[in-house]
Amino acid sequence: MNTKITLAIQKSGRLNEGTIELLNRCGIKISNGNNHLKALAEGFPMEVLLLRDDDIPQYVADGVADIGILGYNEVLEKGKDIEVIRELGFSRCRLSIAVPRDVNYSGRQWLSGKRIATSYPEILKKFLNQNAIDADIHTISGSVEITPGIGMADAIFEIVSSGGTLLSNNLKEVDVIMKSEAVLVANKNLDEQKSELLKKLEFRIEAVRKAQRNKYILLNAPKDKLNQIISLIPGMKSPTVLPLAIEGWCSLHSVVNEDDFWEVIGRLKDAGAEGILVVPIEKMVI
Numbered sequence: 001m002n003t004k005i006t007l008a009i010q011k012s013g014r015l016n017e018g019t020i021e022l023l024n025r026c027g028i029k030i031s032n033g034n035n036h037l038k039a040l041a042e043g044f045p046m047e048v049l050l051l052r053d054d055d056i057p058q059y060v061a062d063g064v065a066d067i068g069i070l071g072y073n074e075v076l077e078k079g080k081d082i083e084v085i086r087e088l089g090f091s092r093c094r095l096s097i098a099v100p101r102d103v104n105y106s107g108r109q110w111l112s113g114k115r116i117a118t119s120y121p122e123i124l125k126k127f128l129n130q131n132a133i134d135a136d137i138h139t140i141s142g143s144v145e146i147t148p149g150i151g152m153a154d155a156i157f158e159i160v161s162s163g164g165t166l167l168s169n170n171l172k173e174v175d176v177i178m179k180s181e182a183v184l185v186a187n188k189n190l191d192e193q194k195s196e197l198l199k200k201l202e203f204r205i206e207a208v209r210k211a212q213r214n215k216y217i218l219l220n221a222p223k224d225k226l227n228q229i230i231s232l233i234p235g236m237k238s239p240t241v242l243p244l245a246i247e248g249w250c251s252l253h254s255v256v257n258e259d260d261f262w263e264v265i266g267r268l269k270d271a272g273a274e275g276i277l278v279v280p281i282e283k284m285v286i
């Protein structure tokens with residue numbers, strides 16, 4: 001089968017690094033860098049289009065690209081008829097209302113009659129409609145945070161991550177409207193062969209994401225505490241238990257989820273575990 005799947009990714013910017021890293025972890029290397037609009041991938045039957053992120057929804061909807069990677073915020077803003085396949089766990093941010101630091105923001109109705117600057121007018125429009133707020137939307141493509149300071153707007157609706165840009169422009173975040181992260185999207189009418197390739201890519205992404213969310217854990221445990229310790233780290237099927245050279249002790253190998261990692265470590269120590277080692281997992285297939 002000679003079919004290739006065409007993936008649209010951001011040429012440069014906030015998504016580019018995370019996208020390339022994810023592809024690399026999936027065993028896919030983009031060969032001729034990012035100086036071209038089109039690149040060939042090694043390690044997967046794939047062609048890559050390097051675009052501005054704003055254009056990706058249209059390319060995917062039209063079928064010029066079969067699949068794409070972009071921020072969920074941009075998918076919502078463009079409102080094209082494309083399918084969101086899965087979240088990818090990078091370029092995490094939120095879209096928030098922010099106002100000058102000295103404003104006494106009493107609630108959403110404060111926005112009534114105000115001028116709000118944004119690069120995401122459609123998402124903002126929907127939010128204002130849902131809350132029955134009548135406000136002026138000023139659409140600009142960048143540097144939204146400077147607009148209140150120069151008297152162009154009373155509030156902004158923008159991407160916030162660390163909050164550093166707001167801080168340096170004397171603004172404060174007052175309302176988080178949505179959360180976003182990079183997502184994999186697809187054209188809704190892929191033929192059978194391309195759907196098959198998409199499934200293979202999803203399988204690789206799933207293995208990488210699972211590995212990122214989990215850690216491999218090795219520890220020594222007194223045999224009389226084994227059952228209690230096993231219940232704390234059940235692992236994929238069950239932990240591996242190996243005898244130690246010292247009588248009455250064994251070594252336990254398992255997998256622990258990153259989210260409850262510190263809590264579990266604390267409980268393992270309380271239960272008598274010693275010599276705890278935690279190592280990253282490269283890929284994880286269940």
Ligand SMILES: Nc1ncnc2c1ncn2[C@@H]1O[C@H](COP(=O)(O)OP(=O)(O)OP(=O)(O)O)[C@@H](O)[C@H]1O
Pocket residue numbers: 010011012013014015051052053054070071072073074091092093159160161162180181182
């Ligand atoms: N500070 C941030 N932290 C995390 N994610 C972010 C941040 N800023 C933007 N993003 C995410 O990355 C996406 C792309 O952001 P970027 O600033 O590179 O866009 P852009 O300037 O519109 O790029 P392009 O030139 O491709 O149009 C955003 O739509 C958002 O999903």
Ligand SMILES: O=P(O)(O)OC[C@H]1O[C@H](OP(=O)(O)OP(=O)(O)O)[C@H](O)[C@@H]1O
Pocket residue numbers: 014142143145158159160161162163164165166
């Ligand atoms: O809360 P922070 O961590 O400060 O991040 C938020 C900023 O990041 C993005 O801009 P970016 O830095 O990508 O610059 P851009 O204006 O070129 O998009 C976004 O548009 C915000 O301005």
Ligand SMILES: [Mg+2]
Pocket residue numbers: 052053054
């Ligand atoms: Mg853009």
